[in-house]
Amino acid sequence: MSHHIVAADALCFSYPDGTAALKEVTFCIHHGESVAVIGANGAGKSTLLQHLNGFLTPTSGTVRIGDATVTRDNLCDVRKTVGMVFQNPDDQLFMPTVYEDVAFGPRNLGMSVADVERKVRDALAAVDAGHLAAKPPYRLSGGEKKRVAIATVLAMDPAILVMDEPTAGLDPFARREVIGLLKAFSHTKIITSHDLDMVAEVCGRVIVLHAGQLRADGPTGQLFADRSLLAACHLEPPLSMQHCALCGRAATPLSAAA
Amino acid sequence: MSVIEGSILDFRRLDLLAREDSIIHRLDPRTKVLVTLAFILVVVSFDRYAVNALLPFAIFPVALMAVANLPTRFIAGKVLTVSFFAVAIGILNPLLDRQILIQIDGIGISGGWLSFISILLRSALTVTAALILTATTGFGAICQALERLGMPTIFARQLTFMYRYLFVLAEESQRMSNARELRSCRGTGMGIRPYASMVGHLLLRTWERAERVHRAMLCRGYKGNMVTQKSAGMRLWDLSFLLGWITLFVLLRMYDVPRLLGHLTMMPHL
Ligand SMILES: Nc1ncnc2c1ncn2[C@@H]1O[C@H](COP(=O)(O)OP(=O)(O)O)[C@@H](O)[C@H]1O
Ligand SMILES: [Mg+2]
Numbered sequence: 001m002s003h004h005i006v007a008a009d010a011l012c013f014s015y016p017d018g019t020a021a022l023k024e025v026t027f028c029i030h031h032g033e034s035v036a037v038i039g040a041n042g043a044g045k046s047t048l049l050q051h052l053n054g055f056l057t058p059t060s061g062t063v064r065i066g067d068a069t070v071t072r073d074n075l076c077d078v079r080k081t082v083g084m085v086f087q088n089p090d091d092q093l094f095m096p097t098v099y100e101d102v103a104f105g106p107r108n109l110g111m112s113v114a115d116v117e118r119k120v121r122d123a124l125a126a127v128d129a130g131h132l133a134a135k136p137p138y139r140l141s142g143g144e145k146k147r148v149a150i151a152t153v154l155a156m157d158p159a160i161l162v163m164d165e166p167t168a169g170l171d172p173f174a175r176r177e178v179i180g181l182l183k184a185f186s187h188t189k190i191i192t193s194h195d196l197d198m199v200a201e202v203c204g205r206v207i208v209l210h211a212g213q214l215r216a217d218g219p220t221g222q223l224f225a226d227r228s229l230l231a232a233c234h235l236e237p238p239l240s241m242q243h244c245a246l247c248g249r250a251a252t253p254l255s256a257a258a
Numbered sequence: 259m260s261v262i263e264g265s266i267l268d269f270r271r272l273d274l275l276a277r278e279d280s281i282i283h284r285l286d287p288r289t290k291v292l293v294t295l296a297f298i299l300v301v302v303s304f305d306r307y308a309v310n311a312l313l314p315f316a317i318f319p320v321a322l323m324a325v326a327n328l329p330t331r332f333i334a335g336k337v338l339t340v341s342f343f344a345v346a347i348g349i350l351n352p353l354l355d356r357q358i359l360i361q362i363d364g365i366g367i368s369g370g371w372l373s374f375i376s377i378l379l380r381s382a383l384t385v386t387a388a389l390i391l392t393a394t395t396g397f398g399a400i401c402q403a404l405e406r407l408g409m410p411t412i413f414a415r416q417l418t419f420m421y422r423y424l425f426v427l428a429e430e431s432q433r434m435s436n437a438r439e440l441r442s443c444r445g446t447g448m449g450i451r452p453y454a455s456m457v458g459h460l461l462l463r464t465w466e467r468a469e470r471v472h473r474a475m476l477c478r479g480y481k482g483n484m485v486t487q488k489s490a491g492m493r494l495w496d497l498s499f500l501l502g503w504i505t506l507f508v509l510l511r512m513y514d515v516p517r518l519l520g521h522l523t524m525m526p527h528l
Contacts, residue, residue: 076479079478086473094419094422096397100398134277136273136398138270
C-alpha cells in the first residue's frame with residue numbers, strides 16, 4: 001500500500017431496514033490530502049466513514065484503500081492503514097488507564113515491551129497528553145478524552161486518519177487545541193463535521209453529501225462561496241464568511257479567513 | 259438514582275487512593291489479592307457464635323490502613339453503609355435463638371445476640387479488608403491479578419469492562435431519570451410505566467455502545483485475546499508479606515488468643 005489512495009466507486013449502501021443511506025457515491029482521495037465530508041444530519045456521512053475500514057460492506061460498488069479493494073480478507077491491513085477516531089471518545093477509551101488504552105493497539109500488533117512504551121509516549125506527546133498517562137479515562141475532561149482518543153489511533157501508525165465530528169461537543173479552547181493538532185498532522189485526513197469554520201481551516205477539499213448522494217466535490221473556498229449549493233444541501237457558510245450582525249464586519253472571502 | 263451516583267463517586271475516590279504510594283501500594287497486586295482472600299476465608303470459617311476470637315483479626319485492617327496511610331473516616335463510613343445489610347441479615351437472630359449461652363456480670367446473653375454480633379463483626383472485617391485491597395491496588399490491577407492467578411480470562415475481562423462502563427451507564431441513567439423528573443412536576447409522572455421504557459432504552463443504548471466499543475477494539479488490532487503487560491512480579495518483600503500474614507491468620511484461627519491471655523471471661527467455645 002505505497003500510494004494511500006482512498007477511493008469509492010459507485011458506492012451504494014442500504015441498511016437492513018431498507019434505508020438507502022448511500023447512492024452511487026464516487027470519489028478519489030490522494031495521499032496527503034485533507035478532505036471534509038459535509039452534509040446535513042442524516043446525509044450519510046457516518047455511513048460513508050464506516051465503509052472506509054470495513055465495518056459496513058457496500059451493497060454495490062467498491063471501496064479501495066491503497067491498491068486493494070476492501071474485502072473480508074484484508075480487513076486487518078485496512079484497519080491498520082485507516083485510523084478511525086470515533087465521534088464519542090467514551091466508545092474508544094475502554095481500558096482502565098490512559099496508558100493501557102494507548103498501549104492496546106501496539107500490543108495487539110505484537111510489539112516488544114520497549115517498543116510499546118516508546119509508541120505510547122510518542123503518541124501521548126503528539127497530542128500533548130503525556131501527563132494523563134496514569135489517569136482512568138472517566139476522569140478526563142471532554143477535550144482531554146478527545147485528544148487521548150486521537151493518541152490511541154496515532155499509536156497504530158495509520159497512514160490515513162478518519163474522524164467523525166472531531167470538534168463536536170468541545171468548548172472553544174479544546175476545539176482550538178484539536179484544530180491545532182489536525183493541522184499539524186501530515187496524514188491523509190478525512191473528516192466529517194458540521195463545524196464549517198474548522199473545515200475551512202483544516203481541509204483543502206470538501207465533499208458534499210445530500211440524502212445519500214454526492215452533490216459536490218471541490219476546493220473548500222470555491223464550494224463555500226456557492227451559497228445556492230449550500231442552501232440546497234441545508235448548510236450555511238462558515239461564520240467567518242458571513243456578514244457579522246454584531247460589529248457590521250463584511251463577509252470575508254475564505255482565503256483571508258483561513 | 260442519586261444513591262448510585264453517590265456510591266459511584268466513592269468508587270472514584272477508591273481509585274484515586276490506589277494511585278498514592280506506600281510500601282503496601284507497591285506490593286504485587288497478586289500478593290494483596292491472596293492475603294485478602296486468605297483473611298476473608300479464615301474470618302468466615304469461624305463458628306456462628308464466635309465473637310472474641312474474631313477481635314484479634316482487626317490487627318490486619320488496622321495495620322494496613324496505618325501503613326498505607328488510608329483515610330480512616332472514609333473507609334469507616336463505607337463499612338458503616340454496608341453494615342446496614344449485615345444488620346438486615348442478622349436482625350432476626352436474637353428473636354429466633356433465645357437460649358442463654360453466656361453470663362456477663364449476671365446478665366444472660368442469648369445465642370441469638372451472640373450470632374448477631376458475630377455477623378456484624380465478620381461483615382465489618384471482610385468489607386474493610388476488601389476496601390483496603392481496592393484502595394491500595396485499584397480495580398483494574400485486581401482484575402489483572404485475578405486473571406494471572408487463574409481466574410477464567412472471560413470473567414476477569416467482564417469485570418474490567420463492567421467497571422469501566424458502570425460510570426457511563428450510571429451517568430446515562432441519571433440523565434434519563436433527571437429528564438423524567440423535570441417533566442413530571444411533583445407528581446409521580448405516570449407511575450411505573452416510564453421506568454419500563456427507560457430500562458428498555460438503557461438496554462438498547464448499552465447494546466449499541468457495546469457494539470461501538472467492540473468496533474473500536476477491532477480497529478486497533480483486537481483478535482480475541484487481550485495482550486497485557488506483566489508487572490515486575492513477586493519479590494522477597496511480597497513473599498514475606500504473604501507468608502507472614504497467612505501464618506498469623508492460621509495461628510489466630512487455631513488458638514483463641516483473648517482467652518489464652520485471660521483478658522475476657524466469656525464462655526468456652528461451643
Ligand atoms: N443502523 C441503522 N439502521 C437503519 N438506518 C440507519 C442506521 N443508521 C443510520 N441510518 C439512516 O441512514 C441515513 C444516514 O445516516 P448517517 O450516516 O448516520 O448520517 P449522518 O452521519 O450524515 O448524520 C439516515 O437516514 C439514517 O436514518
Ligand atoms: Mg453522523
